[in-house]
Amino acid sequence: MAKDRAVRGATLNDESRRFNLPQTEADGDWLDARDDLDGAAPKLRTSVTVETARTIISRNSSPDIGFDRSINPYRGCEHGCIYCFARPTHAYHDLSPGLDFESRLFAKPNAADLLRAELAKPGYVPRPIAFGTNTDPYQPIEQDWRITRACLAVLAECDHPLTITTKSDRVTRDIDLLAPMAAKGLASVCLSITSLEPRIAMTLEPRAPAPARRLAAVRKLSAAGIPVYVSIAPVIPGITDHELETIVAQAAAAGARSAFFIPVRLPHEVAPLFRAWLDTHFPDRAGKVMATIRDLRGGRDNDPGFHTRMQGQGPWAELLRTRFRIACRKAGFGDARMAVRSDLFRPPAGPQGELF
Structure with missing residues (x-):
C-alpha cells in the first residue's frame, strides 16, 4: 500500500461519456490555501461552480431504497472516496468521474429558497427527506457555503422529517438544529465508517475526516439525544472486510443505535x-x-439489479451477512431503523405570513 497520504482519491481523469452541457465559471475552494501552507504548489486545485437549480427535491421509486425523496446541495465531492457510486453523475456535466468529480464541484446556493417554495405548494405530502444519498452534504465546502444548514433550518421551521448520511464530523456543528428536531422524532443521522485503520482511510477516502473523528461524532450526536446509526458501506473484500466486527463493536460503544x-x-x-x-x-x-468482487456480483464487476445490488450474492455475500449478524448480536444491536415521523409538518409561512 502507498505510504504517503493521498491528496486525491482517483488516480485517473479519463474522458467520460459526453452530454455536451454548457460550461460555467468556477471559483477556488479554501482547501487550496491549505495546500499552499507548506510552500508547495497544490497538485490539483479545487473549483466550485455556482449551479442555479430549478428544483431541489429529487424523487425516486427504487424498491430497495428506504426513501422516496432527497436533497443534494452539491454535485461532486471533495472527500474523493474511490468507490463512490455517484462518480458517474459527473459525466452529465461532460466532466470525468475521476479527478474532476472530486475537484470540480457544483454548489446550489438557492437550495433553501427552492425548498421553501416546494414545501409551500398546495397538496405537498411530507415524507422524510434524505441528505447524503449522492454526494456528502458535509464535505469541506459546506463550512463556507452552509447550504446544507440553510436547508435544515427550513425543515426545522416546518417540522419536516429528515435523515442525514455523512462521512464528516461537521454534522455536529448543526446539533443546535438537529437536537430539537430529534426530540420531536423528526431527525436521525447515519455516520459512514468504512475503515478504522488510518492508512487505509487515507487512500480510500483521502479528504474525509479521520475514522476517529467520525466515531467521536457518533458519541456527540448520541449524547445530544439524536438517533445515530453507522453505515459500513462499502465493505471491500481483501481491503476492509476484516474490520467488520471491530467497526460494529466500536459503533455500539460510541452510542450508535444500530448499523x-x-x-x-x-x-x-x-x-x-x-x-x-x-x-x-x-x-x-x-x-x-x-x-472476490465478481464472485459477490454474479461474475461481473457490478450488479445493477434491485435488491441484489445492495446485498451481493453467493458464498462471499452470505459469509459477510453471517459475520455481521453475529457481530450485531454481540454488540447488543437490535433492529432499530432510521424511522422519523411525518405527522407534524406545517407548510412554511409565505411572504404575508412573515409580516405578522
Whole structure:
C-alpha cells in the first residue's frame, strides 16, 4: 500500500461519456490555501461552480431504497472516496468521474429558497427527506457555503422529517438544529465508517475526516439525544472486510443505535477507476480483490439489479451477512431503523405570513 497520504482519491481523469452541457465559471475552494501552507504548489486545485437549480427535491421509486425523496446541495465531492457510486453523475456535466468529480464541484446556493417554495405548494405530502444519498452534504465546502444548514433550518421551521448520511464530523456543528428536531422524532443521522485503520482511510477516502473523528461524532450526536446509526458501506473484500466486527463493536460503544453494511458497488466508470486505484495502492492483491468482487456480483464487476445490488450474492455475500449478524448480536444491536415521523409538518409561512 502507498505510504504517503493521498491528496486525491482517483488516480485517473479519463474522458467520460459526453452530454455536451454548457460550461460555467468556477471559483477556488479554501482547501487550496491549505495546500499552499507548506510552500508547495497544490497538485490539483479545487473549483466550485455556482449551479442555479430549478428544483431541489429529487424523487425516486427504487424498491430497495428506504426513501422516496432527497436533497443534494452539491454535485461532486471533495472527500474523493474511490468507490463512490455517484462518480458517474459527473459525466452529465461532460466532466470525468475521476479527478474532476472530486475537484470540480457544483454548489446550489438557492437550495433553501427552492425548498421553501416546494414545501409551500398546495397538496405537498411530507415524507422524510434524505441528505447524503449522492454526494456528502458535509464535505469541506459546506463550512463556507452552509447550504446544507440553510436547508435544515427550513425543515426545522416546518417540522419536516429528515435523515442525514455523512462521512464528516461537521454534522455536529448543526446539533443546535438537529437536537430539537430529534426530540420531536423528526431527525436521525447515519455516520459512514468504512475503515478504522488510518492508512487505509487515507487512500480510500483521502479528504474525509479521520475514522476517529467520525466515531467521536457518533458519541456527540448520541449524547445530544439524536438517533445515530453507522453505515459500513462499502465493505471491500481483501481491503476492509476484516474490520467488520471491530467497526460494529466500536459503533455500539460510541452510542450508535444500530448499523448496516453494503458490499462495494462499481457502476459504470467507477469500475476502471477502482481497478487503477487497486493497482496503485494494493498491487499485491488487486487481482484477488477483483475476483472476490465478481464472485459477490454474479461474475461481473457490478450488479445493477434491485435488491441484489445492495446485498451481493453467493458464498462471499452470505459469509459477510453471517459475520455481521453475529457481530450485531454481540454488540447488543437490535433492529432499530432510521424511522422519523411525518405527522407534524406545517407548510412554511409565505411572504404575508412573515409580516405578522
